[in-house]
Amino acid sequence: MNYYISRNYKGLNSAGNKAKSDIEGIVERTCGFRNAGLPLSTYTNTVVHFAMNLAGVLKAPFCLRKGDVLLLQYPLKKYYAFVCNMAHLRGAKVVTLIHDLGSFRRKALTVEQEIKRLNHSDFVIAHNDKMKKWLLDNGCKAQLSSLGIFDYVSKSPLPKNEIFSSDKDGKKEYVVVYAGALAQRKNAFLYEWGDYISTYKVALYGSNFDVDNVKGKEHFIYNGFVKSDDFISSVKGHFGLVWDGASMESCTGNFGEYLKLNNPHKTSFYIRSGLPVIIWRQAALADFVESHGIGVCIDSLKDLDKLHERISMEDYQRMKDNVLRESKLLQEGHYASTAVKEVLDKMDKQ
Incomplete structure (x- = not known):
């Protein structure tokens, strides 16, 4: 069985939260993944936000069995290594899809710390081939693949065609x-x-x-x-x-x-x-x-x-x-579903 962990996102208007919630829906719809955490929520209260995410993270490993696959969306902050280790103890494999590298945007981690975290994963899906190369050059030992571009799910119709x-x-x-x-x-x-x-x-x-x-x-x-x-x-x-x-x-x-x-x-x-x-x-x-x-x-x-x-x-x-x-x-989730299916296919052949 294939799983992901949904989160409390404090709203879905920000780009990061929108991208993560889109991925959840795409892999569930196109790849048959199930949510091992709590249902997606959007509570803005900081205490509730922390409690919901912690509860989801603690619940998720107990859903896993030997041979299962857990998709994590990175960063997962302080929970990431814990969840990877628990998944491995349960006999599951971990696939990490990167959204943000803390060693770049926020400088929250050193490069060495970031790579050490990502090395807890079995597979890592980078944004593109350049990020993939950077991860490899800096010592990432997980198997690597590329997303291509982030999908963007919206039911909105497009405006009238603009011409010069x-x-x-x-x-x-x-x-x-x-x-x-x-x-x-x-x-x-x-x-x-x-x-x-x-x-x-x-x-x-x-x-x-x-x-x-x-x-x-x-x-x-x-x-x-x-x-x-x-x-x-x-x-x-x-x-x-x-x-x-x-x-x-x-x-x-x-x-x-x-x-x-x-x-x-x-x-x-x-x-x-x-x-x-x-x-x-x-x-x-x-x-x-x-x-x-x-x-x-x-x-x-x-x-x-x-x-x-x-x-x-x-x-x-x-x-x-x-x-x-x-x-x-x-809109169809083509790039995320293709990247995840390719990783699952590689796992089946190993």
Whole structure:
């Protein structure tokens, strides 16, 4: 029998919680997994949150028998090694699907500590081949595979197909969408960007945008916070931007280094919304975007002012068609189910 452990998620609006709850539903629906923990819940009280998760973790090992498989979504914080050890004592195998590496984003662990934790697992599903290589190079002894990209499950219908329009001089006009954290301390590049825009508009979705301190505010369309399902059904734009940090020139600092390894859930969100993606060329997902023909890779945000010269109407429509195909796959849970089934198949052959 195959199992996962559901959690209390304190709500499902954040990207991390949305991704984990999606995985639970996908593996149950497509791979026959059962929940060994408590039912999924969304209590926001910190004490209740802790108690529910602890109870689920303590319950789960008693469901396991020899030959079973337990899928864990990482990080599981202080419970991870305990659950792996208990599963092995019961004769089960552990498959870990990585969502976040604490040694990068939060610096909560050293690389050595993180690898030591992950080595409790029998199989590890990394985000992509670059993360897989990083794990291998840093001493991960578990068998490794790649997810490809995170799925994004939503029943929302897609908005009307957007195409490039032309201004009175016949020049193509387009809108770049950016959804996420808009505060200056998180994404300072937003506040410098306006000085480098002349051929397009930027549609912003999110909270805490300081309109008074942005340069070239006439180039921005601020939509405020919009719930994810509403965004998918109503977003107006031509591209979704994946970019982090302070610099216009590249994705710098810890966020930039992490983009070289991880799959931002935002990328899946844009694709599920029918938006071709603009992504930093050094990002790990740039390979996926290029190989699937679903967007454009850039070195600098300054490149965007000439994007209309690089992309014809036909090029854009081709990207759009490819994105709509991928959007359907993300909705179906294609990538998670494929990755998990491949691991189960390898286990059966061992």
